[in-house]
Amino acid sequence: MKLRAKFKKDGDLRYISHLDLMRTIERAMRRAQIKFSLSKGFNPHPLISFGPALSMGAATHGDYFDVVIEGKIEPERFKRDLNKTLPNGLEIIDCYIVDDKDLLSDKVKEAEYTVDVYLMSYVIDLPDEIKRFLGRDEILIEKESKSGIKIIDLKNYILDFKMIEAKGSKITLYVKLKISEGSPGPTYVVKALDDFLGHVFDMEKILIDRRNLILN
Template sequence: MKRLRSKYTKGEEVKFISHLDLLRVIQRALRRADIKVAFSQGFNPHPRISFGPALMVGATTEGDYMDVDVEEDISPHEFKERMNEVLPSGIKIVEVFEVDVRDSLSSRIKGADYLVEVFLKKEVEGLEEAVKRFMAKDTIEIEKETKKGKKLVDLKSYLEEFYLIDMNGERAKFYVKMKLGEGSPNPFHLLKAFNEYIGDAFDLEYYKIHRKNMFLE
């Protein structure tokens, strides 16, 4: 058995499929590509496929990762070629490399960076300076939904970089870099918190979030 780690993209065509649907797409592609996937042991065996932290529905990515354990001697290049032949438009594997079967993907991923674009409801003066003041805060508490209900989370402890890239009369574009982990907030939580800080200037019905890359240890 070998473990193949793949970097893949998820584009506009498939940005509204859920993480569970993405898993089904990958499983179907593996069957169509006739790749022998390893299965877990036990009463209810399942394919040994694992993903990095889920991307929120509606977002796109050019740098997410997944691991697939295979029971055949297939090279990373062949795996990439066979999968890309059968994957739907909008999902593409861009890089594959072999890792030790004991190497856990979840323990390797430390963070990610994003491009975030949001439309404005009104003109905002001094937005760049407002971002700097926001980042200078000691804590940024947000309310986050969890499986056990709502929970207060310090967004600042996850936020590594946040700055304005560009702004015109209709929209603002930001760069965001955040730590990733179990239950970590996402860039939309940041948008909501910053929007409240500047007095409800964003139209949160119209935004784009694009994950540029995940950072591996």
């Protein structure tokens, strides 16, 4: 049977990579004595698949992984048992059975983020500036990809972008993005805004939280 688990990752676990995360969950399942299926071949590995990788330093409150289980286990039990063996900073928040043919990679279409940034100089009306930023015909940026640097238009990806809170110099932004092969993350959006505003943010102190992956 195949389970889909929704999880959060924050605190110091923001500093572990996608590969580290995969190993951490695999080992936690072994500690919980959850019997997952193994691949065939020379180096058997668990049949687990994750959604799009989070960048180093980012938190999430709504990512998913799929895992194929030997035999049967109640999703509630899976969640309860695994939460006992996961390290602080990782938690399963939901779990349900999906069809064996259901692939996580086909389901992930959009993601919502909050981004905390710090202002280095005063901006009179940031919400209005964001509207001006989005009002342009195109927002071209350079994005690194496997095949080198490519020019892409952020407008093809941004579904929503606004300021949701300002506390002193700390600004919290909300970004909703389309997810597809090679799509840009929220850092590109914030950096493009920063360029547009003439460098007002401390880009070294940017804190990303993927609030939710939206599945269709």
